[in-house]
Amino acid sequence: MKTQIVLVFAVLCACARADVAHVLHDATTTPQPGPPNPYIFSYQAGRAPGHVDRQHTEVSDGTGVVRGAFSYVDPKNQLRTVQYVADENGFHPQLSHELEDSESVKLAKQKHFALYNKIAQEHANELHHQAAAVAGPQDSEAVVRATNKHLSLFERIAAEHAAIGAQHEAERKALEAAGAYDQTEDGQYHP
Numbered sequence: 001m002k003t004q005i006v007l008v009f010a011v012l013c014a015c016a017r018a019d020v021a022h023v024l025h026d027a028t029t030t031p032q033p034g035p036p037n038p039y040i041f042s043y044q045a046g047r048a049p050g051h052v053d054r055q056h057t058e059v060s061d062g063t064g065v066v067r068g069a070f071s072y073v074d075p076k077n078q079l080r081t082v083q084y085v086a087d088e089n090g091f092h093p094q095l096s097h098e099l100e101d102s103e104s105v106k107l108a109k110q111k112h113f114a115l116y117n118k119i120a121q122e123h124a125n126e127l128h129h130q131a132a133a134v135a136g137p138q139d140s141e142a143v144v145r146a147t148n149k150h151l152s153l154f155e156r157i158a159a160e161h162a163a164i165g166a167q168h169e170a171e172r173k174a175l176e177a178a179g180a181y182d183q184t185e186d187g188q189y190h191p
Helices: 002-016 103-124 126-135 141-178
Strands: 039-045 054-060 066-073 079-087 090-095
Touching: none
Parallel strands: none
Antiparallel strands: 039 054, 054 066, 066 079, 079 090
16 A cells, blocks of 8 residues: 555656646747758669669758759650759759650540630631520520429419409408498508
């Protein structure tokens, strides 16, 4: 029992002496980052022992400008190299090779440009513009059906309201003729 009390006392003392500066740190005095540190790194790697198929080198001079280059062997077994500079204006790569489109990309571009040219010709035709301006947008079948349904309901409700209004007017006139109501006061009939 005495050992347990001594152990608890030791733990409490350790907690009391613990550094809690990080808890008490004032959030308004956050440290400002210092200037960039210069660095240099480089690596080479390969898929087989003794064989290098990719490498990367990068240098920072400490002013925020980073220069580097990386190389790799592409699926066609050609060496590709990209040199770059990264600065306050962005990332600026220079390729050692021309990018080539795959066959599917070439076909997609041809299809896109053909469709683009067709639309451009239609829009260049003045008759097309005039017809579109006069005709306006066309409603779809769903919009036509919904519009007709709405108009039908509107006409039915308007007819019901007119019948109710006529019935109320007839009742009012009948009561007036019978002398059941005196003059109106505050917009209401009083007997």
